[in-house]
Amino acid sequence: MSKFEKTEKNRVRTAARRGHYDKKTIYEIIDEALICHVGIVEDGVPFVIPSIHARNEDKILLHGSKASRLLKHIAAGHQVCVTITLLDGLVLARSIFNHSINYRSVVLFGTGRMIEDEQEKMQALETLSEFITPGRWDVTRKPNAKEMNITTIVELSIDSASAKIRTGPPVDVKADYELPVWAGTLPIQQQILPPVADPKLADGIPTPDYLADY
């Protein structure tokens, strides 16, 4: 299956022309993002918690402390919504009304399970680590038994998802193009700055190449 079925749950309603349901588009957004926002319902109250994530085929991995209320809730099999947003720019039109935002976002729904098998858990941690900081897994100290024990990893099966994308210049109503107002976009980019060494870094350890290329 290369597309998610369009249902009442994932259908993009407002500006429906911006909706996308194919996995390629959706997964590229998930893979580019460093953080997601995870929504759950507890006692009827919505909670939205930021998290890092990784994608493993049709699954999303989330991890954190064994004490995490969010992860316990997900592990119990409740419905979860994960939203990812890449902000690409501010769109400045000639009218206030037609101001907009360029963005790529994904809203996905799924249910999770805790990864308990030790080998599968270690593999999931490697996937998370390499998703966020490629190259680190092989050079750092791996989790020991105590650390594994206080870490929870959950795997969410994506049941439904859609992306919403806006790109390009402002679109004004015809008459407004006559107005002497500057219009265009302010592109926005998430920039990774040069690595900053830990003040406690021992002498003689160079900045690794995989960071320079990040």
Added chain:
Amino acid sequence: MSKFEKTEKNRVRTAARRGHYDKKTIYEIIDEALICHVGIVEDGVPFVIPSIHARNEDKILLHGSKASRLLKHIAAGHQVCVTITLLDGLVLARSIFNHSINYRSVVLFGTGRMIEDEQEKMQALETLSEFITPGRWDVTRKPNAKEMNITTIVELSIDSASAKIRTGPPVDVKADYELPVWAGTLPIQQQILPPVADPKLADGIPTPDYLADY
């Protein structure tokens, strides 16, 4: 009141030392962010929708299409969770376990109402516009009656909120400082790139100063 009361709802549990409850800290994060993630519950299902926002004293303004399911839900007075995350960097430790993220996040809860009074609604639109793109309100065409009519603005009263902040270098366990592993941070910044004029921009309209300084 300069602080939000710490309750079961807003209490930062995991890494509680990173929790903040004072309005100054919380509002600075809200004010710096360009987008938020809004969580609601419909038929027991969590939905998390990205949105732009503005803060007006102890209230959050959200706006969008009159057809927006999210805004209708908020206007009906249901509980809402708004989460804002500023990602400041990746924290690379000597062990996988102590890898982390530098961030400033806010999770707030409230209930909303629709702004229906025309004058109050126009004022709220100005607040939103100036929050996101200072300087635009005075130079662009203001919303006309038809545009006002198809725009919904809701005002959320913040009932409860907390911030969670991590800064600084990695913190490793003592023995790991002996490892020959590079450690430090990769700072991340949201960067506004130079303005890109609309291809349809009329000749002779210069890029305004308020954009150069954004």
